[in-house]
Amino acid sequence: MPEFVNSWLKAAVLELQEYVRLCSAVVRGAFTRPFYYRDLIEQFDQIGWGSLTVVILTGVFTGAVLALQGGMTLDQFGARPFVGRLVSASMVKELGPVLTALMLTSRVGSAIAAELGSMVVAEQVNALRALGTDPVRKLVVPRVLAGTMMCPVLTVVSAGLGVIGGWVIATFQLHVASSVYWTSVLDGLYRQDPWMGLIKAVFLGFAIVSIGCHVGLRTHGGTQGVGRAVTNAVVAASVAVLAVDFFLTRLLITVMY
Amino acid sequence: MTPPAPRHDELSQTRQEILDATGAPVVVFDKVSLAFDDKVVLRDVSFTLIKGHTKIFLGASGAGKSTILKLILGLLKPDKGVIWVNGERVDLMNELELMRVRADLGMVFQEGALFDSLTVRENVGYKLWEELRWPLDRVDRRVEEILGFIGLAEHIDKMPSELSGGQRRRVAIARAMAAKPRVLLYDEPTTGLDPITATTVDEEIVKLRDLEGVSSIVVTHQLRDAFYIATHNALRNDDVRIVAADEDKSDEAEFIMLKDGGIVFEGPAGELKRSSDSYLRTFLS
Numbered sequence: 001m002p003e004f005v006n007s008w009l010k011a012a013v014l015e016l017q018e019y020v021r022l023c024s025a026v027v028r029g030a031f032t033r034p035f036y037y038r039d040l041i042e043q044f045d046q047i048g049w050g051s052l053t054v055v056i057l058t059g060v061f062t063g064a065v066l067a068l069q070g071g072m073t074l075d076q077f078g079a080r081p082f083v084g085r086l087v088s089a090s091m092v093k094e095l096g097p098v099l100t101a102l103m104l105t106s107r108v109g110s111a112i113a114a115e116l117g118s119m120v121v122a123e124q125v126n127a128l129r130a131l132g133t134d135p136v137r138k139l140v141v142p143r144v145l146a147g148t149m150m151c152p153v154l155t156v157v158s159a160g161l162g163v164i165g166g167w168v169i170a171t172f173q174l175h176v177a178s179s180v181y182w183t184s185v186l187d188g189l190y191r192q193d194p195w196m197g198l199i200k201a202v203f204l205g206f207a208i209v210s211i212g213c214h215v216g217l218r219t220h221g222g223t224q225g226v227g228r229a230v231t232n233a234v235v236a237a238s239v240a241v242l243a244v245d246f247f248l249t250r251l252l253i254t255v256m257y
Numbered sequence: 258m259t260p261p262a263p264r265h266d267e268l269s270q271t272r273q274e275i276l277d278a279t280g281a282p283v284v285v286f287d288k289v290s291l292a293f294d295d296k297v298v299l300r301d302v303s304f305t306l307i308k309g310h311t312k313i314f315l316g317a318s319g320a321g322k323s324t325i326l327k328l329i330l331g332l333l334k335p336d337k338g339v340i341w342v343n344g345e346r347v348d349l350m351n352e353l354e355l356m357r358v359r360a361d362l363g364m365v366f367q368e369g370a371l372f373d374s375l376t377v378r379e380n381v382g383y384k385l386w387e388e389l390r391w392p393l394d395r396v397d398r399r400v401e402e403i404l405g406f407i408g409l410a411e412h413i414d415k416m417p418s419e420l421s422g423g424q425r426r427r428v429a430i431a432r433a434m435a436a437k438p439r440v441l442l443y444d445e446p447t448t449g450l451d452p453i454t455a456t457t458v459d460e461e462i463v464k465l466r467d468l469e470g471v472s473s474i475v476v477t478h479q480l481r482d483a484f485y486i487a488t489h490n491a492l493r494n495d496d497v498r499i500v501a502a503d504e505d506k507s508d509e510a511e512f513i514m515l516k517d518g519g520i521v522f523e524g525p526a527g528e529l530k531r532s533s534d535s536y537l538r539t540f541l542s
Contacts, residue, residue: 036387127370130330131432132359132388134352 019214022140026210029134029141036138043146047108047209048153054103055154056161062095063087063162067169071176080174084181085188087166092189092197096159097151098245101204104151105237109212112143113233116216117226125217140213144206151205152198159197192256200248207244211237276344276439281308283440283472284329289338289348290518291324298324300518301338306440306472309509313483314476315540316515322476323367326442329474330364331355343439360388363433363441363471367448369425371417371432377404378413381431389436403431407461423454430461434471441465443475447482459485460499467491480541486510487526514540 070086116139119125125135163185170176215233219225275281284306291299298321306312314322327333328340331347340348345358371380379386381403382396391399404410407427417425426446433441443462447455459482465471468491477483487510490502504527512529514522514537522529522537529537 122368122373123366123370124372126327126332127364127366127372129332130359130362130364130366131384132356134356 015218018218019210022136022214022217023210025136026141026144029137030145034137036142039138039142040145043142044150046111047104047143047146048150051104051107051150051154052157054107055100055158058099058103059091059096059158059161060165062099062158063091063165063167064169066090066095066162067166067174071170071174081176081180082184082188083170083174083176084163084166084184087170087188088163088185089188089193091159091162091166093193094197094245094249096162097155097197097200097204098241100155100158100201101151101208101241101245102238104147104154104205105208105234105241108147109208109237110230110234112209112212113216113219113229114226116213117219117229120217120219121222121226135217140210140217143213144209147205147209148202149205151208152201155197155201190257196249196252196256199252200245203244203248204241207240208237211240273344276308279308282306282341283308283343284312284474285339285341286325286328287339287341289328289335289340291321291328291333291335291337297518299328299335302515302518302520303338304513304520304523306474307509308439308472309466309470311466311473311475311486311510313487313510313512314474314515315478315480315483315512317478317540320515321518322478322515323444326364326444326474326476329440329442330359330362360436361438361440363436363438365426365429365433365441365443365446367445369417369429371425371428373417375417376413377409377415377417377420377428380417380428381435383432384436399435400431403435406464407431408457421454423450423457426450426458427461430458430465434465434469437469438471440472440474443473443477445477445479446475447477447479452481455479455482456485458482459489460491462486463489463499464491464497468493468497483512484526487512 066087067083071080071083074080074083074086116125119139125139128135128138167178167181170181171178212233215229215236219229221228276283282305286302286304289299289302290297302321302325304312314325316322324333328335329342329347331350331352335348338348339346342358343361347355347358350358372383375383378397378400382400385391385396385399386393401410401413404413407430409424409427409431412420412424412428417428420428430446446462447458450458462473462475463486466473475483475486488502488507489499490506492498492500507527508525511523511525513520514529516536522532522534530541532538
């Protein structure tokens with residue numbers, strides 16, 4: 001095997017090993033003392049409340065554009081009244097969780113990687129350890145818990161507003177009656193669909209924040225290293241969102257339907 | 258018949274009695290070696306820090322000076338050798354056990370490593386409030402006491418970004434000593450500071466050693482500051498004065514010169530100055 005392939009593989013396996021170690025430390029830290037409650041509340045505020053605007057805008061515009069594009073396609077079959085079905089099924093099961101996760105990746109994943117990376121470079125993480133604080137419990141656990149819990153909440157907001165955005169276009173642009181739209185929205189959803197969206201959001205939230213923390217804590221190489229860490233965190237988390245979404249969808253369809 | 262093994266609390270009591278005695282060893286390195294891949298950082302390094310004394314590590318950049326502090330704190334593990342800190346063998350401890358040892362250690366990092374998002378008050382009181390869970394009014398009293406001691410009381414509510422480089426280092430010293438540790442570790446505490454500001458930092462180190470009885474390890478390549486710390490003494494009468502130390506007091510501060518991961522000199526300031534070793538002469542010139 002060529003040397004560069006060998007060293008690349010070693011580095012990849014090492015990254016994976018360290019990521020798994022971090023995740024297991026997070027799980028341990030989430031269920032054992034000490035807890036840093038104030039940091040947890042602060043992260044709920046930053047990740048949840050702080051991301052609300054971008055998630056609202058994403059949801060509304062995605063639902064609206066889905067109705068616009070879907071309306072045109074459905075017109076070919078004379079099925080315009082079913083536009084609500086298309087919007088609700090897409091937003092609740094797929095676009096709601098995935099687009100919310102991608103928005104969180106760009107807003108939260110990058111910020112976490114930058115913040116923790118800067119702390120590592122400035123030796124603040126070592127200072128925490130020297131002061132008797134476990135950095136995983138203080139810095140990672142609150143972020144991961146907040147990300148894992150807030151992603152489903154934001155997904156509900158995003159999907160809900162997406163359906164409302166679709167209603168605005170369906171009613172005022174496509175001239176579909178309101179009652180027809182909302183009946184179609186409900187008809188388009190199976191009972192399991194909202195659960196699928198929520199379960200996905202939990203895993204995606206965990207993936208985004210844990211990757212951001214992992215990359216941030218492994219930053220090296222000064223300010224340049226912080227820049228690299230942010231890029232790596234966003235790229236890795238974005239790819240992870242799409243990959244986890246695919247495999248989870250496959251699994252949930254098998255298990256739930 | 259073999260006598261029964263001593264109980265854990267009896268061992269702790271014995272250890273405490275040993276550590277409380279004059280001349281007790283608070284940090285012991287025994288043939289410690291460490292390498293990162295092919296690069297040897299430390300090779301068979303051995304030394305002992307006596308209670309209330311100072312060790313000053315000198316050496317070129319990359320000689321392994323800061324690594325020694327990280328080994329004492331357990332931030333790194335040695336490949337070989339034994340490290341004792343306050344009677345505990347830190348080279349065998351896991352992260353959870355190390356927290357107990359770190360409770361009695363303070364570290365001043367290069368550039369201070371203050372938490373940017375916290376005020377001076379919160380930085381200094383961090384350990385007391387967040388880890389030791391002291392009541393807030395007790396934390397405040399202790400923080401005000403320390404900041405008064407190092408002369409930064411009026412900056413208590415400022416953010417680290419509002420302080421000068423020297424003030425940040427002194428706040429870092431205050432943070433390290435807040436919980437009254439028995440050992441303080443200083444990593445390049447005066448690097449990048451002008452001589453006047455550096456002297457104020459040196460004086461804090463001397464005051465903590467002589468007035469608070471803190472054992473110290475200072476890593477530096479600033480010779481002027483190293484000799485200042487070794488050859489000065491803090492006295493408290495009505496006020497605190499820093500004076501030139503007599504020979505016995507100066508001998509309590511030992512210099513250790515590192516080169517290529519090994520110790521090439523260990524001894525007091527006078528002996529270092531008189532050394533005819535060519536490397537030492539080049540370093541000191």
